[in-house]
Amino acid sequence: MRLADALMLLVCLAACQVVLGQEMILFADDHYKALGEPLIAAAPVGPVLQAGQDDLVRIAIDNRGRLDGLISTGVFGQAGEAALERQEEVKAIDALNLVASLKSIPEVEVLTPEVNLSQLSSGEAATIQFAVRPSPSARGSYDLPLEVRYERQIDVKVSAGLVYPLLLPGRSTQTITLEVMPLGKSMRAERVRSSLRPGANGSLDLVIRNLLPSTVRNCSATLASGGPFLVGQSRATLGDLRPGQVALASFQIQTDRGVAPVEYQMACTIDYDGGSAALTFPVTVGSSGSLPANLGWLAVPAVALAAIALLVRRRRSRPAFGGRYR
Incomplete structure (x- = not known):
């Protein structure tokens, strides 16, 4: 050199x-x-x-x-x-x-x-x-x-x-x-439904049940932001809940772009007159190319519509009675 x-x-x-x-x-x-x-x-x-x-x-x-x-x-x-x-x-x-x-x-x-x-x-x-x-x-x-x-x-x-x-x-x-x-047994997360994907806005629906033997008044649910999740409006108003009654809390969530598509734990605080309860529940982040959970029901109708369209097309291409295919 x-x-x-x-x-x-x-x-x-x-x-x-x-x-x-x-x-x-x-x-x-x-x-x-x-x-x-x-x-x-x-x-x-x-x-x-x-x-x-x-x-x-x-x-x-x-x-x-x-x-x-x-x-x-x-x-x-x-x-x-x-x-x-x-x-x-x-x-x-x-x-x-x-x-x-x-x-x-x-x-x-x-x-x-x-x-x-x-x-x-x-x-x-x-x-x-x-x-x-x-x-x-x-x-x-x-x-x-x-x-x-x-x-x-x-x-x-x-x-x-x-x-x-x-x-x-x-x-x-x-x-x-x-x-x-804090530990709490007055409320329970009955059902969780989410449509979370990396780098996208998604929704979380949480069904909450009152386990107390009496009516709780002025209930609200506050979802905790943390880890890869940023909650838009973190507080949802539930109103009064009778014993055994359920209420739906809905949230909009922004998920980090680099988050792994696995199961995560989230937390929610239920506040009501005279007390509060803490709930934890799992949510799953789907892959960036997966169909959101709240749109999964569209898959079956889409397949059915495709099958109907194919059937109609075949019937239209069939010759009239007495004709023949070339």
Whole structure:
């Protein structure tokens, strides 16, 4: 390599370091240098807890790291080793030997010290869980720090067909919001119907039954926002409920675009004259291409209409009596 070319390469690498804020470490005979690193994101899957009850908190973590470039250093060598190095360099965006720790706060004690994952490649997701113990007096939303330590490949050397990665430590700090609700048996979530999809506005219908032996007056339902859900109008008026009577509470919900299509736990507070109750219930987020739950009933009529249309078409194409097909 000429001196001018070498100087130009160093200038390009230095510019990339300034733009991307990454360490530029090169072995002497490197053929390629990958630009990119892991990007860890986390969100609670079941953020609703009952006060005074031990429970498990599930957290979905995913690696959103992306490869910003693969630079050729201009060093010439064996074609096989260069190809292998190119293949290994793109692993710079993978997270290795992950250790996740959720920190306790006075209102919520974390019983699981750490959770380990061997690898989280770019584009992959995993679910980890921690045992927690909310205090009996805990009420409302609480933010718990989540720290994820990992190793990442900063460079790789290939020699005689063997791969020698150079690893450096990395760390990601997230905030996990959990909702703690008081125990209550005066109300029950009788039925849940939702049409939630990633990155879209959806609806949630909740049928609530009064379990008390007396009429409760001025009832209202307040749906808690948390995790990947943002509730538009969080309060629904239910009125008076006689013993055993049910009422419908409807809500509009915006779901985060990056949320995984799995089952989540949500919480709702029922307030009435002289008391309140906390309800938790599961909701399922469908995939972005799935039919919303509240439109699923259209599938059967659509099939029936298609069958009728096909039958009518065949009858119209049938020749009159005494005719023949050509």
